[in-house]
Amino acid sequence: MNNYFEELGRIHKQDINEKSAKSSAMSFQLAENNLQKLDYLCKVMGINRSKLIHMLLEEKLFDALEIYMNASERTIDQLELTDNIKNRFKTYLMIKKELEREKN
Amino acid sequence: MMNFEDYEELVQEESIKRDMAIDGLSQFVDLGLNARIDLEDQVMKGVSIKLSEYQHELVEAVAKTIGKSKSKVIQELIGSYLDSAYASYLKGLFQKGDLSRENLDIDALKSHLDKDAKELHRSGFDDFDILMLLKMDLKNEAIKLHTKKNLAE
Numbered sequence: 001m002n003n004y005f006e007e008l009g010r011i012h013k014q015d016i017n018e019k020s021a022k023s024s025a026m027s028f029q030l031a032e033n034n035l036q037k038l039d040y041l042c043k044v045m046g047i048n049r050s051k052l053i054h055m056l057l058e059e060k061l062f063d064a065l066e067i068y069m070n071a072s073e074r075t076i077d078q079l080e081l082t083d084n085i086k087n088r089f090k091t092y093l094m095i096k097k098e099l100e101r102e103k104n
Numbered sequence: 105m106m107n108f109e110d111y112e113e114l115v116q117e118e119s120i121k122r123d124m125a126i127d128g129l130s131q132f133v134d135l136g137l138n139a140r141i142d143l144e145d146q147v148m149k150g151v152s153i154k155l156s157e158y159q160h161e162l163v164e165a166v167a168k169t170i171g172k173s174k175s176k177v178i179q180e181l182i183g184s185y186l187d188s189a190y191a192s193y194l195k196g197l198f199q200k201g202d203l204s205r206e207n208l209d210i211d212a213l214k215s216h217l218d219k220d221a222k223e224l225h226r227s228g229f230d231d232f233d234i235l236m237l238l239k240m241d242l243k244n245e246a247i248k249l250h251t252k253k254n255l256a257e
Contacts, residue, residue, distance in 0.1 A: 031146035036227040045173035
């Protein structure tokens with residue numbers, strides 16, 4: 001186990017980086033019972049809704065996009081992605097493939 | 105090229121759809137099935153969150169690609185991955201000793217999940233504790249808990 005203060009410092013560095021990024025609001029709809037579940041689980045995990053959604057976006061949105069791409073039998077170029085997102089998606093797929101190869 | 109199992113499944117699906125159709129209008133069954141995935145049959149509530157410029161761009165690009173709203177993208181992201189996210193959190197929280205896939209404090213985990221299950225039952229989620237044990241790949245613990253609950257009923 002690492003030094004407590006070192007670990008805490010790393011966690012706070014990440015929080016500061018996130019807070020310093022320019023942000024703006026976005027609204028969405030959620031079924032009432034799912035919202036209650038989201039709020040309860042966020043409370044247990046000690047994070048707010050925005051933080052949880054940031055983590056899901058970071059870790060899962062490209063996964064979801066890949067599932068969609070495969071199920072719709074389309075290629076990356078057939079998806080209407082901006083150049084920035086397309087390049088990041090390509091990098092994500094490349095890293096994923098590499099990790100899978102290492103695992104096997 | 106479709107394999108035999110896929111072909112068999114497709115034939116079976118078509119046969120069920122033909123049986124479901126009234127006056128042979130099976131294309132309308134398809135139309136209904138496709139529309140079904142966007143049905144919002146529950147009371148919806150508005151939620152506001154803060155996103156960075158990049159996150160906005162990302163959600164917007166995915167929404168445009170799949171032909172749905174940004175709200176729908178976030179909604180489905182939560183619906184699809186919230187349980188797995190929480191199961192991952194629990195794996196970290198109840199890690200015991202050195203970091204390892206096996207070193208989990210099972211008793212503490214079960215006691216924590218018992219509280220979660222009671223709380224979430226009030227929002228209409230049944231057996232959240234069993235679901236989490238299964239998500240965490242603790243099948244034997246999930247079966248034990250299921251049996252215990254059944255005996256208690």
